[in-house]
Amino acid sequence: MDEAEKQECTIGVDLGGTNTQCAVVDASGRILGHSSFKTREFPHIEDFADKLSSAIDELIQETGTRGCVKGIGIGAPCANAKMGCIDGATDLPWHGTVPLAEMVGSRTGLPVRMANDANAAALGEMIYGCAKGMSDFIMLTLGTGVGSGIVCDGHILNGKRGFAGELGHVTFPFAADRICACGRRGCLQTICSSKGMVTTALRLMDQMELPSSLRNLPVGELTAKAIGEASLKGDPIAKKVMGITEEALGKACAEFVALTDPEAIVFFGGAANPDEMDISHITEVMEDNMLHIYKGKVKILFSRLPGAEAALLGAASLPWQKCQPI
């Protein structure tokens, strides 16, 4: 390609507990090149930073984009956009405060911006997905835990110290008998995360006599995915798990709308499969429980971007954001 034809692009990194995905993305959101590696193979953060930096360098080489990369955006659990670090992530191998932006920046010579994974996904969804054109929405990410990204007036809400939007740790009476990984009781994520759904399934199988294909699985293999698939086949326990999860989400959404008066609440993540969840059930419960001024006005949507693309594209959009912190 002629140098003059080359357009600016960015690197997006979706750093997850299992995999770290990297992509070179152009300004229109097209992925020019992609690679991934196992996060857990690098228990020392210095080794991880070396690996990530060399993976980025290889991608730049492969896509012929050297000299055109505007910057790197990293989405990660517990990432703090204001400080450019990962802080106390329980799902990652490194403890304490990890100044990853500085570590990757000094290795690659490129500017690095960070966002927590839910905020990165919200940005991706706002620019390329079902929240396109929306100025006010809430993204709930249903994965191992429940995260959130709150967009107000077109901007991600960061808060004073970069810790805004921990909606998975808002507590509810319907979860009062569940203890969260954070040590508190009743957090939304004790019901609506993939881990929460497994807990619900185990409790129902213990308490009820209903037959279920889930009883044939080793306990260690019981996952939100297995529950979702079983519910699609009509499995009575799995269907009850989905119903309990949907009801909790509906009640939580009814409270959350009173915070930011959003246009929509968007679900995203491994445990948010629109084929397995009943959107009309969530919407109905939300409508039944919300303050009258919001009734009939808030959409419930599910991300339709493939795989983790919302998080990857959102991370890639960070270097384009006008202000830092975003």
Added chain:
Amino acid sequence: MDEAEKQECTIGVDLGGTNTQCAVVDASGRILGHSSFKTREFPHIEDFADKLSSAIDELIQETGTRGCVKGIGIGAPCANAKMGCIDGATDLPWHGTVPLAEMVGSRTGLPVRMANDANAAALGEMIYGCAKGMSDFIMLTLGTGVGSGIVCDGHILNGKRGFAGELGHVTFPFAADRICACGRRGCLQTICSSKGMVTTALRLMDQMELPSSLRNLPVGELTAKAIGEASLKGDPIAKKVMGITEEALGKACAEFVALTDPEAIVFFGGAANPDEMDISHITEVMEDNMLHIYKGKVKILFSRLPGAEAALLGAASLPWQKCQPI
């Protein structure tokens, strides 16, 4: 005064269920002139708009500021900044949607901006009060109901339709046996408003044998003010009411910090008297109940601006705000 010496000023209006207060305020927040009238003497909105417009005109005349007024800012319950109207206020004599900004604008020939009363108070507190210099805080107004103004990154959060920040209608298990004026159960304001405090006092007097000076009051004269004053004198029922209110506020604050990661939560309004409420009790309950990442980082503050000045000054600041809607 020489015309050349005259500086730009604004009109602030604090429209309440009982009184409507107007003031001419200069750019530094100094009140140059002030007047008020009874809101309920004008049950027809056209008459109210006439009265408000003539009251503003008289104030301009008295203060010699004709030609210097940049605009009018009105703070009112259920006011919608995006639409310039009051929408379904239960404490005001007019029902439905009242396009007050347009009505006052056409009568006075001045530009008019509106904000709900809690947002106006938050602006006043941010510019002139205890939240001066803060970019991220939550204002909770404890009055007949509980309102809120959420400031993120220096801006009032309005939401898609202007209805953000209805934290008084977030529901909690500690209020599950109370029905709110909105028809739902468990809203924060059923405990922490002046009306909620009266309910708590009546229930305690009914359930407990404790002596109390409040038992000598006619039920119709039992107010949050009377309860607060009695608690200062050591009245055992009144002290219990304050304790229950403080505990509810502490638990609510512990949830609210997870939304916007604020620097402080500021209390304001007739039922938020810092002499009567135990700030350290509210803080202690909040600290005990909040997610670890926020611990020790969020201040609990009480407005110290006299009377309704925060609301009036905040309303007066509306014409100075850079963008509309604020």
